[in-house]
Amino acid sequence: MVDHETELPRHQDLVEERLVLWYFVAALTFMVVSMSAGVLMGLQLIRHNPLPAVEWLSPGRWRMIHTNAIAYGFIANAFLGILHWVIPRLTLRPVLSQPLSYAIFAAWQVVVLATAAGLILGEAQGLEWGETPVWIDPVAQLGLLLVAINFGAPILKVRGPLYVTLWYFLAALVWTFLTYAMGNFVPEYFVSGSSAGAVGGLFIHDLVGLFVTPLGWGMMYYFVPILLKRPMWSHGLSLVGFWGLAFFYPLQGIHHFLYTPIPMFLQYGAVLSTIALELVVVTVIINFLGTLRGTGGEAVRNLPLRYFYTGIAFYFLTCLQCALQTTLTFQALIHFTDWVVGHAHMVMFGVFSLWQLGAMTYLVPRILKTEWYSREWCEWHFWGSAGGLLVMSGDLILGGLFQGWSWAALQPWEASVEVSQPFWSVRLAAGLVMFAAQVLFIVNLYYTWRKSRQALAAALP
Numbered sequence: 001m002v003d004h005e006t007e008l009p010r011h012q013d014l015v016e017e018r019l020v021l022w023y024f025v026a027a028l029t030f031m032v033v034s035m036s037a038g039v040l041m042g043l044q045l046i047r048h049n050p051l052p053a054v055e056w057l058s059p060g061r062w063r064m065i066h067t068n069a070i071a072y073g074f075i076a077n078a079f080l081g082i083l084h085w086v087i088p089r090l091t092l093r094p095v096l097s098q099p100l101s102y103a104i105f106a107a108w109q110v111v112v113l114a115t116a117a118g119l120i121l122g123e124a125q126g127l128e129w130g131e132t133p134v135w136i137d138p139v140a141q142l143g144l145l146l147v148a149i150n151f152g153a154p155i156l157k158v159r160g161p162l163y164v165t166l167w168y169f170l171a172a173l174v175w176t177f178l179t180y181a182m183g184n185f186v187p188e189y190f191v192s193g194s195s196a197g198a199v200g201g202l203f204i205h206d207l208v209g210l211f212v213t214p215l216g217w218g219m220m221y222y223f224v225p226i227l228l229k230r231p232m233w234s235h236g237l238s239l240v241g242f243w244g245l246a247f248f249y250p251l252q253g254i255h256h257f258l259y260t261p262i263p264m265f266l267q268y269g270a271v272l273s274t275i276a277l278e279l280v281v282v283t284v285i286i287n288f289l290g291t292l293r294g295t296g297g298e299a300v301r302n303l304p305l306r307y308f309y310t311g312i313a314f315y316f317l318t319c320l321q322c323a324l325q326t327t328l329t330f331q332a333l334i335h336f337t338d339w340v341v342g343h344a345h346m347v348m349f350g351v352f353s354l355w356q357l358g359a360m361t362y363l364v365p366r367i368l369k370t371e372w373y374s375r376e377w378c379e380w381h382f383w384g385s386a387g388g389l390l391v392m393s394g395d396l397i398l399g400g401l402f403q404g405w406s407w408a409a410l411q412p413w414e415a416s417v418e419v420s421q422p423f424w425s426v427r428l429a430a431g432l433v434m435f436a437a438q439v440l441f442i443v444n445l446y447y448t449w450r451k452s453r454q455a456l457a458a459a460l461p
Contacts, residue, residue: 014088016098017367021103023081024360024458026109028442030073031353033116034325035435037066042428045423054118055348064119064131070348071129071207073112077355079215080147083169087151087224090166095151104146111140113401127200129207144180148173164238168218171246176208179203192316194261198254201270203252203273208347213245217284223359224291227305228298233290237283244280248273255326259335272290274326281319283447287311303378307358310386314350318343321397338423339400346393349434354385357441363444370455373447377440384437392430399423 042051044059051057075413084101090096095101118124125131132140155162155170162170183203184336187196221238225231232238253272254266292299292309299309324330334340361378365371372378399420407418 002403008063009092014094015180016090016094016101016254017085019098019101020081020363021367022075022105023084024364025445027074027077027081027356028104028438028445030069030077030112031438032435034066034074034440037062037069039074039428039435041066042424042431043297045392045424046428047400057070059149060119064124065116067129068115068119068131069112069252070353072115072132074138075212075348076266077108077213078111078360079219080105082219082356082359083151083215084365086165086219087154087169090163090222091154091158093154093157097149097184100146100150104143104150107139107143111136111143115137125188127183127187129201130187130203134188137188139183141177141184144177148177163221164232164235164242164417165218167239167242168214168221171242172214172218174213175206179210183207192412197257197260198262198266199433201255201257202250202253202338204256206250209245209252212240212348213249214242214354216355217241217245219359220288220312223362224288224306224308227308227362228291228295230291230295232287234287235276237287241280241284244277244283244373248277248280252277252326255331256326258326258331267301271326271328275323278323279354281315284310285316302366303382304358306382307354307361307386310382311351311354311358314346314354314389318347318351321346333404334400335404337400337403337407338396338420341403342393342400345389346377347397350389350393354377354389357381357385366450368448368452369449369453373444373451377444379439381444384440388430388434392427393435395423395426395430399427403454425456425459446459 040049040051040057041063049059083334084095114136115132118136119131123133123135125134152170152173155166182199183206186199187203191199214400216279221232254262254270255274258267258271260267287308289312299305325334325339325343363374401418402419402423406419
């Protein structure tokens with residue numbers, strides 16, 4: 001008989017905890033940068049730009065800092081830190097190379113900072129979410145290849161069935177590499193006109209659906225069963241979710257470009273695939289709700305779980321929005337309005353950022369070997385983040401409807417700007433609440449780190 005306990009590698013031999021913490025700190029730093037840019041843009045909208053004469057700090061450039069810093073600075077860094085924890089523990093193998101991991105960490109921060117510098121200097125590409133300057137793209141592409149090799153190696157060494165988390169992660173490593181290449185090289189060098197627009201639409205959505213979504217759901221399939229101390233309700237439904245995502249998501253990006261010169265059969269295909277994906281998403285949500293059944297309100301008492309299931313609620317709302325806004329009738333009303341901006345904030349912050357913040361809330365005490373400095377501050381962070389996002393996204397979605405009605409009535413453009421002012425004021429106030437919540441979380445993290453150093457010093461002889 002084999003004694004499996006003696007064969008299991010030690011946690012410290014698998015996970016480089018210091019690197020996980022570094023990624024979290026980098027992620028939160030870029031979150032502050034992104035939100036600072038968002039506040040500057042919000043002030044511009046209500047005609048209170050504090051820096052009107054500084055070209056480098058113009059709202060148009062900082063708006064791109066806002067989106068790129070959250071996507072590549074916060075979300076990418078946070079996911080890389082989580083991958084360094086989850087993959088070794090699931091595969092019972094460390095990543096391919098610890099020195100390579102540190103090199104990737106340093107290189108990725110250089111990529112994000114260089115991107116920010118290029119955007120400030122006016123070197124952006126003309127593609128939503130793909131504004132990365134052309135001289136950064138080859139470096140970022142090489143970095144994504146190294147990430148795929150470093151994390152893919154331990155997954156591919158697993159013998160026997162793979163847990164669904166590893167399915168999502170392995171697919172994401174491949175999809176992210178291909179998606180970045182498609183969005184940043186194909187429109188720039190190979191196609192133009194409506195063809196470039198179609199590729200751009202695919203890139204915008206595939207960045208969410210083939211990079212962020214599989215990493216997010218893979219993370220959820222790992223943490224939720226651990227926190228609930230029970231397996232997922234249905235392994236079969238988890239595979240339905242994976243294959244539905246793989247089949248339908250790559251087809252739907254063009255639903256952002258309805259009523260354009262892009263061929264109508266592609267537009268109809270995007271509409272149908274979007275609605276089909278909503279049905280797939282429902283199976284995933286049912287699976288997680290089924291797993292929660294009978295736990296006696298654990299998702300309310302357990303703070304990381306509360307983050308995860310709040311994100312699931314926002315995910316359902318965003319997918320419900322998608323099913324509405326992808327129809328030609330509704331798209332005619334809300335296209336180019338703040339409805340889309342509210343939708344984007346709900347999915348990127350309300351879903352994936354909340355999931356990552358929940359993972360940080362769970363992992364930081366385990367990395368630092370001490371409890372949070374202030375549990376109350378953790379609660380304030382949750383309510384400021386989730387509550388602020390709910391107000392902001394709801395405000396923008398409602399404001400978008402008023403903008404669409406104003407345009408449909410053929411009112412002057414200035415009328416839609418005036419009707420938007422109260423909504424933009426509420427947006428700024430909600431954003432400041434969310435910003436304050438993140439600052440409080442960072443302060444709490446610092447004091448928790450200092451507390452862990454003091455405990456370590458006291459334990460020394």
